[in-house]
Amino acid sequence: MSYAHLNAYSRLLRGAHEAVATGRAWPESPRRLIKASWRRSLDAGIDPEGTSAPLVCDPTSMRDIRDTHPLQPLLPLLAQTLSGMADETGHIMIVTDGDGRVLWREGNRTVMRHADRIGLADGHQWGEHDVGTNGIGTALATGRPVHVYSEEHLMRVLHIWSCSAAPITDPDSGRVIGCVDVSGTARSLHPATVALVAATAKLAETQLALRMHERDERLRRRYESLRGRPGILLSATGRVISGDPAGDLGERVHVGERLSPGHRLLLRDGTVAHLEPFSGGYLLHPAPSAAPQPLTLSLLGEGIPTASYGDGDRPLSLRHAELLALLTLHPHGLTAEQLSFHLYGDAGNPVTIRAEIHRLRAQLGEAIAAKPYRLACPVEADFLKVRHLLSSDDPAALARAYPGPLLPRSESPEIRRERDELEAQVRAFLLRRGGPDEWWVYAQTCNGRDDYEVLERLAALPPTDLRSAAARSRLLS
Template identity: 30%
Template sequence: MSNGWQALQRGESVRERRRQLELAHERFVANDLPHSGVVSSLLRPVVLQSWLRSRDRTIDPDAAPLGVALSADELAELRRTHPLSVVLPVVRRLLLQEATESGFIVALGDAAGRLLWVDGDPKLRAQAEDMGFLAGADWSEAAMGTSAPGIALELNHSLQVLGAEHYHRSVHQWSCTAAPVHDPRDGSVIGVIDVTGGDAAAEPHMLPLIEATLAAVEAEMRLVRLRETISQDRPAASRASSRTTQAVMTHPPRLLVLGQDPAVLEHRGQREIVSGRHAEILLALTAAPHGLTGAELAERVYGSRDAEATLRPEIVRLRRWLRDLGVPLELASKPYRLDGVLNVDAHELLTALERGAHRLALAAYDGPVLPASEAPFVDELRLDVDATLRESLLQSAAAAPLFEYAQLWASDDFEVWHTLLTILPPLSPRRARVVTKLEALEASASEAPVQR
């Protein structure tokens, strides 16, 4: 008997099934009414119904994946307080280790479909970020259309989604198995467990594996609730002492310089404007963990080693400013260095590109580093970030992030648009836009005066 929650039946050809799904998706998205019966015959009812809901919600299957729905602070708070936080060891023991070894990703999300934890094969995680599958992203059916975690939450049932059963084209290379997690007290849905990867992530044996993990997770949650009930009989002082052992997650200060003029310092949920010179000094010192002499720092900020006398008063003012704000950074001297952690959005972007997380990097890019600054070190960093982003996207990005980059940041870059033309699928609706743009760029180049 066919199981409508499984993506594949035992012995079924994955290759043939994928071909059928691609055909069904193409006709459904094109609203090919004469072939609507063919579409229905090729799809499981649970998938067809999800596609219909996705279309009713006017979700664009060709749109770029959404960015993260949660800020870093919001994500940290949800992780700290969500009931699934207490069962992470169970998930790691029963599911994560095997998933990582098999080349899968394991994700846990809340009842709203927001991914709180994403772990597993590092290379696969970096690739998944390009389709927006990362901690803090919204993968509810209302946001992303058809996916295993989205339908699992929508219908309160475990299931699998294979390849082009996903509504978003950017997810067609992926498959997944997911199950909703229930509150042991009242049975309400509080979250979702998902395994994502290639075709193997939707093989028949994956569904009982994730359901067994779900059973263990819900059993562990019942034990936790029981312990909490018993602990209520302890003296109030003892309970208070126990609560103080739960450390509140804090984040290092973060300097925002991409497209910022002036720079902004994020600290304890506050945003503080940073003066131009102070931002330049902080940037230079974050790149020199072992410190810089006064002459070296002056050269990086002012362009001259002889500007050390001008630098010293700025150092004094910056040190006082950090102290007055309560920022956990100490500006030490001999040599000048930062004692403490300062995250920088430009450095985070470069790290994302190193991991191949092009979608994440592009979402983080708000423009050149401190565009008004003329400090030599800032000039170097600005060029490095812009060139690395461009080359990384040209060399290895998927069509969707490269198309977004072309529209936002490379409107006159012929090489970017030409590369897009070579990697877009033949039937992509974006090809017309790319061809039109290339023709306009070629016409503009031919009209430009010849330099003699």
Template identity: 40%
Template structure:
């Protein structure tokens, strides 16, 4: 009787060795262009396709140079991940050591910064290049529990022969991305890895839950820093008239005067003191404060002119929006969800309702609450350049979308039904 993907997943929980043999047959057939006995899981199949297109050799273990100890230390000292190591250790290490696993924490570039757990498994990991400072990007090492979550932006378990490179097929890995709650930026991945026979079906859910706890801790730290900034802001704003706000370095609002409170103000990536134009207030005077900025409205008329909006989706994980017009030019780095939504709006200039966007994103028109919440966040930095009922870019704006050279590289993290078809090579844009 033929097995299905679900059958293989269940089999892996009770007979890891047999499941590994089935997946080995799937891998061999798929990579040789033959019909596989079971279709690979979609997340694995898409990853294998990326590897084949990028030229990763499945039968040869390629490794880049390790980072120096000094560079590992520098990255540790500057990474937000250092603040959540106690959470990760408490949630993962005790069980991982008993289960003959190791915990690996990598940065957003897929570089291994921390490695802890079973000493026996750590020695085995050395043999596969799973060392401090190693580069485990998917484009270098193939499908794996660090590099693949970096690309897909979601938790991924890679079991046995689901690894693209043959030398890794005796391992099982479960990795979950960790994002900065201030801006949605990926800051790293936490992974639990070990010999394939130690695999458990609940491992991925366990790793994901600990990653979410880590993000919760980062959110608490951010709220504490805003409270400190409010103490600085209070006497400053008390002396001012007009519209002004004190925000942190990422634009999150600590306090305002003379204007409605909003959670976050859109700031350019490289803000500096002086007279600036910001989407929320227009012409402003920006002054540095300890831990943030004092932003005062200059109340000058904004020059009129044609507005050009460029949505750049060409980079693998650096999607951005650049606005040029009479008030100057500014850019904003996009989260994965905002890149999806703005791409859909750029493709459909007549606009889409919340239900239509929900259908395009999730295949479920009922998920309008999620769409409206995200569109509200987008309007914080795009302001009057977005209309609603339906949601659309304003008529006066010239909108251009820069796509990847290969359509299959369009927002690889996205599972949006409306974007899946646009990854077909040769399709008209």
């Protein structure tokens, strides 16, 4: 980018910053990547006048954290690739974990002293939800290499910095485990920097893959030494290594954490299996067939949505309730991209969906399968029951089963369509086949309270019927 273009873009960004500070509409927006990042950052409550990244790790524990991180053996490779270039050009190399917490840094000493003032140092966290738009946090949020030019940072204190960063994905677990970044106080980095950083991240992923294959081969040899090759061999992260030639389990089984011997898993085909620790991995054995426990969802009405699975009811956030409703409506499963579209339309971000599904699986575990995301157990949902009752001839049962609309606070386009359709069908059914008792029950729902036709019918009841007086009162209010 030429200096003329940089100056023009800087003016645009300054105008956008002033609009953010005063709560006005942006006169012009930054490029799409940065605009989306600013939106996420502002939604997370980031203050553009903040001064530093938060310190989230006790400095005395940093050595243990580094030593146990999977990128620790690759640090010499990363340093050899980037730190020399960073030092010579007046920049620093940063390596973080998957949450954006700085684990290592090397490079120009003068720049590191400047970095200390803003928390670009060991133990400080640089996720978008911590400091807003920045190379590390935005690369982790989008899952791809990014370059953030100085005034594209949301926090003003970072406007003298520019950075290029790329996430590092562990091929074993499939999770983003870190980020490599080159940052400096120059107004702009060389255009090739982001490509070099991306290549370095890919080099790290290649080395991680080689180490993974070596571990797999050692585990496979031990497995093959067992007579009869019992069970299916999994890695410690649940990858299928051997014993499933037809590929029925897919590439990975969700094994969770802190598993006890004999732990039961619900597989993607609905069968149950036992998990047995084996030489740093697992063996999966078929279990005697048993009916899988159902997932019970209560998503109708104005109360807090809940899910029941195994050990009692759990309150659901609106976002988790929406995800479970969508997966119930699509029993064959949805990708993160499809879920994002159904929830947010074109403005959706699949990265956000993957994070929410990860949190939801921490609550419901084996009830939710992946690739694609789907419910891997029987589902008993109140709105499905209402659907079934619409085909019956029992208006009393339908009225009792319908406390109100499906997730009335949801703005998801797909859920709104389902909600409106279900509401219209219930109302028409009760008006056509119901009587005063059913109309009165429906009149207690949020939409029925002010339904003119329903209230008129109730108002026509004998004056001695208290429901008639209540209906007349509502019609007059």
